[in-house]
Amino acid sequence: MTRYALLVLPAMNRVYAEASIGLTIAELGVFDQAVLGGRLSEITETRIGGVPYIVFEADELSRQDAAYLANMSTIYALFRQEGRFLDPVELRSLDKFNDDLITIQKYQGKTNEHFTKLLLNVTLLASARAREMLEHRFRVLDPLCGRGTTLNQALMYGYDAAGLDIDQKDFEAYATFIQTWLKRKRLKHDAEVTRIRREHKNIGRRLHASIGVTKESYKAGDALELTYVNGDTAKAAEFYRAGSFDLVVADAPYGVQHGSRTQQQGLHRSPLELVKAAAPGWAKLLKPGGALGISWNTNVARREDVADVLADAGLEPVESGPYLDFQHRVDQAIVRDIVVARRP
Numbered sequence: 001m002t003r004y005a006l007l008v009l010p011a012m013n014r015v016y017a018e019a020s021i022g023l024t025i026a027e028l029g030v031f032d033q034a035v036l037g038g039r040l041s042e043i044t045e046t047r048i049g050g051v052p053y054i055v056f057e058a059d060e061l062s063r064q065d066a067a068y069l070a071n072m073s074t075i076y077a078l079f080r081q082e083g084r085f086l087d088p089v090e091l092r093s094l095d096k097f098n099d100d101l102i103t104i105q106k107y108q109g110k111t112n113e114h115f116t117k118l119l120l121n122v123t124l125l126a127s128a129r130a131r132e133m134l135e136h137r138f139r140v141l142d143p144l145c146g147r148g149t150t151l152n153q154a155l156m157y158g159y160d161a162a163g164l165d166i167d168q169k170d171f172e173a174y175a176t177f178i179q180t181w182l183k184r185k186r187l188k189h190d191a192e193v194t195r196i197r198r199e200h201k202n203i204g205r206r207l208h209a210s211i212g213v214t215k216e217s218y219k220a221g222d223a224l225e226l227t228y229v230n231g232d233t234a235k236a237a238e239f240y241r242a243g244s245f246d247l248v249v250a251d252a253p254y255g256v257q258h259g260s261r262t263q264q265q266g267l268h269r270s271p272l273e274l275v276k277a278a279a280p281g282w283a284k285l286l287k288p289g290g291a292l293g294i295s296w297n298t299n300v301a302r303r304e305d306v307a308d309v310l311a312d313a314g315l316e317p318v319e320s321g322p323y324l325d326f327q328h329r330v331d332q333a334i335v336r337d338i339v340v341a342r343r344p
Contacts, residue, residue, distance in 0.1 A: 015329060
């Protein structure tokens with residue numbers, strides 16, 4: 001058996017930094033369960049040179065094992081530990097673009113980008129195609145996408161990204177940001193905003209972009225697809241085709257600093273009511289074997305209630321092992337958790 005030491009990426013947010021050790025241990029457990037064959041043991045926190053690490057034992061990790069772990073949300077470095085010496089393990093993440101795609105936007109209410117990546121990871125790892133994380137181009141939908149942090153993380157992985165949000169200002173802010181960013185990076189792309197019309201009425205707007213990871217791939221017609229619909233998430237199945245997404249990932253409104261809207265109900269602050277209204281449509285958009293992951297504030301909705309809503313929508317909640325260990329404090333009014341469910 002080989003002993004490994006994982007150095008946790010420092011977090012700028014103090015509260016998230018305090019939670020990051022426990023969250024990383026849980027995420028590592030999900031990776032182990034989904035793609036590493038349950039080979040990790042003795043996972044625990046320690047300090048080396050006064051710096052926090054997560055250590056574990058396993059038989060020798062392969063290059064593919066390391067490639068999976070390179071995409072953990074808070075991994076900074078991985079070492080083989082031999083007595084007092086640390087031997088670095090080469091990590092090559094999926095990232096296709098510079099990380100300023102994720103970090104450059106700053107605004108009130110933005111979900112921590114480390115947590116966004118964590119939520120995407122654990123949802124993907126619950127799907128039937130978890131082992132294809134490194135080579136399959138997943139299609140990811142965020143039906144509460146706001147200003148697009150999840151969309152940008154999906155693009156970073158080289159996945160197709162789609163979003164839906166009713167807030168007009170968020171839609172406009174993201175459309176401006178992504179088009180400006182693509183031009184500034186001189187990436188080959190085509191992007192436009194159009195109106196969505198049904199029965200001679202405007203029912204929303206759509207941003208669509210085709211993005212080349214390289215000039216060569218774009219010229220060859222191999223471009224990433226990005227779509228953002230400015231519309232009601234409760235009507236998601238009217239904007240996107242049924243069975244067209246591998247993953248649905250959503251960070252629900254916390255019911256404290258910002259509420260959630262549907263066109264029928266107006267502004268409300270209950271994430272549970274929003275999920276009840278929208279989950280059946282979200283479930284329809286998933287492919288068989290796909291997974292839905294949602295985070296929310298447990299102070300305003302119980303975990304079992306959220307899981308029951310997803311089950312009522314025809315999904316199978318994953319309620320065992322490390323998936324039960326993601327609850328953490330965000331601030332005095334918000335304690336966040338994750339529920340993931342699969343489509344049979």
